[in-house]
Amino acid sequence: MASNISPAAFDKEQIFGMAEKEMEYRVELFNKMTQTCFKKCVDNRYKESELNMGENSCIDRCVSKYWHVTNLVGQLLGSGRSPM
């Protein structure tokens, strides 16, 4: 199979594969962040349909912290340090 693909076509396949994986990762990151911050910040008694001031502040801070945790864990994993 590999012999049928020219080097240029192979590179293109790899690039498309990487692009797809990158997009999937970003979508998944956004979804996890959204669900996590909703769970942590929004009162689940739903007394009204608007987000109140406290919830809005919490959401902003939650997103920022989640982002920093993502980067921090990425650094730790990337540094070759063992999970323990």
Add this chain to the structure above:
Amino acid sequence: MDKSMLADLDSLPEADKQRMTVMIDQLQIRDSLRMYNSLVERCFNDCVDTFKHKSLQKQEETCVRRCAEKFLKHSMRVGMRFAELNQGAATQD
């Protein structure tokens, strides 16, 4: 899906542009369905506790509507903040 991904498509040859667009569309559809399912699960779990009736009661329906509306507003806000972080904007504590 953020639109910045779509902007990069213009520099591609037509066939590759087509392929990338299909990929993004599929991802978008999958993402929407997943969000729909998880929102149903979340709002059902938060709003429905008793089963004396098989039809949704008034206060349950009100709760579900508020839950869904709040989540959509929440998701929009997270999206804005997420975009800011991706652009490397500094944020206050």
